[in-house]
Amino acid sequence: MSAVIRTNNLQKYYNPGEPLEVRALDGVTLEIERGEFTAIVGPSGSGKTTLLNIIGGLDHQTGGTAHIGDTEITALNDNQLIDFRLHNIGFVFQAYNLIPVLTAKENVEFIMLLQKRPKAERDARTEELLTEVGLADKMNNRPMEMSGGQQQRVAVARALASKPQFVLADEPTANLDSQSTADLLDIMAELNQKEHVTFLFSTHDQRVIDRARRVVTLEDGKIISDVRK
Amino acid sequence: MIFRLAWRNIWRNKRRTFITLTSIMMAVFLSNFMISLNEGVFGNMMDTMTRTFLGHVQVHQNGYWEDQILDNAMEADDELANLMLSTKHVIAVTPRLESFGLASFKEQTKATQVVGVDPELESELMDLEKHLYEGRIVTREDNAIMLGYKLAADLKAVIGDTLVIIGQGYHGVSAAGKYEIVGFLKLPSPVLNRRMIVMPLALSQYLFSAENLLTGYTLLVDDTDRPEKATAGIIRQVDTSKYEVMTWPELMPEMVQMRTTKVAGSFIYIGILYLIAGFGIFATILMMMAERSYEFGIMLSVGMARSRLILMMVMETLLITILGILAGSVLSYPALYYMKVNPVPLGGVAAKTYEDMGIEPLIMTSTDISIFVDNGLFLFLISCLIALYPIIKIWKMNPVEAMHK
Structure with missing residues (x-):
């Protein structure tokens, strides 16, 4: 197995060198292999979201490096x-993930449009993904016409539309009821097993932790445990 | 896709969009109305003054316009007249001899403007036939005159009466004559109707002892707003040390000034309207940016380039404005057109004020396309300035911070 994500001594300090210095990440070194189904857990303020943001190229580190495949993302x-x-990472956020004025189909297609993929490919891929997440019949519904769970399933389909190297999911079940959470986890687990899609979650949710095959625990910006089940 | 997103986004909050559209629409409607009214009243005045009497261009002997006395008259010159007529953009050339005199009938005496014209050549300019109010028009060989209908009323003269004109002729010679009144004119200028006497050119030259003399040639051109297009050609061909070639804005600078002052005054009012509309658009864009911060964060996160996001917001800003401009223009055009074909006559003090200024006492509008285009473009420009706000905000936007807001 090859590493999709590699971080080396990753640091994120706020107000560095000042009395109110906050160490959101304090030397995190981590490797995520292709096809892993990993949960990053820890109490609030432990650095989960910061780690995901830096790995996802949404935030900049103070020190250390992060590689996605062969690319040092922290140097871009x-x-x-x-x-x-756009081309390498799929994102699923907590809630309100979708563009409200677009239908489910258009939301999934959106990423491929940005990638300038041909229409035939877009249509086929959108239908395939929405069928995989069980929403083939909701293609033309706008987000407000769907439940929270359905919206998160569309978000998963959208995250996969670009055929990313991995999917980052920041507390994807935070606003879902039990049944919706179970359905979403079933879908992601199935995609992980069948298509070897790499998933990396940050979560508080025990139901997600239970389904993860690897659990990395953060506290005060440091990895305190890394357990493969 | 970007256009589709922008279009759908502006209808996300229909009520807000309608309020913004209404404010733009009303600003466009009212400013169109204001400018149209100015253009209508003053445009009508300028047009009637130039088309019916003053002409678009006049050619005199140098110094005549500064000191309008017969001693500054010029020799009639058919060659010069033909040269000007053959110049590009010139439609008509007519010779005139103008002076002042006292007109007397029974106990009434009035100061008048005596104009000697070629009745046939005037058909394209003053058009005596068209403006004949009563009686008949004079011919080249007549020993008769025509009066403005209000002058006739002031003198209490009727067709067939004989009028005495006393004045000063060429080189101080006294001018006096008595002439039969054969017609009354009703011109679209209150001043001319109250002051003008028209007589055949040869008769006026005889009256003022100004044989073969003219005070000038009056010209009509094909582009009223750009008479200099014609004068450029004339100036190249005539001896400018001998003749002065003047366009209508030079001939009546006080009117042009009055129009400019009026337009400048209305710009203050229009500026307030634009300010209200501009704040309406800005408030909408401000709210749209604030309430969609999380959404923009998501879009940037999943890989939408900032330039595309900016394009979408600029499109939304401009689409709202364009819709408002179109709605305002569509709403104002029929109203302005109706007032153009059905001008509202003024009465009382207002009418007198207009007449004293030499303007027909009519509330008239103009539907010149430039009114709609200029107003639309100005508001569009304001909208472009407002669009700088989303451009700067998105350019500086951090997706993580945007999603936290």
Whole structure:
């Protein structure tokens, strides 16, 4: 197995050198292999979201490096990061993930449009992904016409539309009821097993932790445990 | 896709969009109305003054316009007249001899403007036939005159009466004559109707002892707003040390000044309207930016380039403005057109004020396309300035911070 994500002594300090210095990440070194289903856990303020943001190219580190495949993402500038994210990383956020004025189909297609993929490919891929997440019949519904769970399933489909190297999911079940959480986890687990899609979650949710095959625990910006089940 | 997103986004909050559109629409409607009214009233005045009497261009002997006395008259010159007529953009050339005199009938005496004209050549300019109010028009060989209908009323003269004109002729010679009144004119200028006497050119030259003399040639051109297009050609061909070639804005600078002052005054009012509309658009864009911060963060996160996001917001800003401009223009055009074809006559003090200024007492509008285009472009420009706000905000936007707001 090859590493999709590699961080080396990753640091993120706020107000460095000042009395109110905050060490959101304090030397995190981590490798995520292709096809892993990993949960980053820890209490609030432990650095989960910061770690995901830096790995996802949404935030800049204070020190250390992060590689996605062979690319040192921490060395890219803003424009390069936007392009890198578009082609290599799928995102699922907590809630309100979708563009409200677009239908489910258009939301999934959106990423491929940005990638300038041909229409036939876009149509086929959108239908395939929405069918995989069980929403083939909701293609023309706008987000406000769907439940929170359905919206998160569309977000998963959108995250996969660009055929990314991995999917980052920041507390994806935070606003979902039990059934919706179970359905979403089933879908992601199935995609992980069948298509070897790499998932990296940050979560507080025990139901997600239970389904993860690897659990990395952060506290005060440091990894305090890394358990493979 | 960007256009589709922009279009759908502006209808996300229909009520807000309608309020913004209404403010733009009303600003466009009212400013169109204001400018149209100015253009209508003053445009009508300028047009009637130039088309019916003053002409678009006049050619005199040098110094005549500064000191309008017969001693500054010029020799009639058919060659010069033909040269000017053959110049590009010139439609008509007519010779005139103008002076002042006292007109007397029974106990009434009035100061008048006596104009000697070629009745046939005037058909394209003063058009005596068209403006004949009563009686008949004079011919080249007549020993008769025509009066403005209000002058006739002031003198209490009727067709067939004989009028005495007393004045000063060429080189101080006294001018006096008595002439039969054969017609009354009703011109679209209150001043001319109250002061003007028209007589055949040869008769006026005889009256003022100004044989073969003219005070000038009056010209009509094909582009009223750009008479200099014609004068450029004339100046190249005539001896400018001998003749002065003047366009209508030079002939009546006080009118041009009055129009400029009026337009400048209305710009204050229009500026307030634009300010209200501009703040309406800005407030909408401000709210759209604030309430969609999380969404913009998501879009940037998933890989939408800032330039595309900026394009989308600029499109939204401009689409709202364009829709408002179109709605305002569509709403104002029929109203302005109706007032153009059905001018509202003024009465009382207002009418007198207009007449004293030499303007027909009519509330008239103009539907010149430039009114709609200029107003639209100005508001569009304001909108472009407002669009700088989303451009700067998105350019500096950090996706993580945007999603936290």
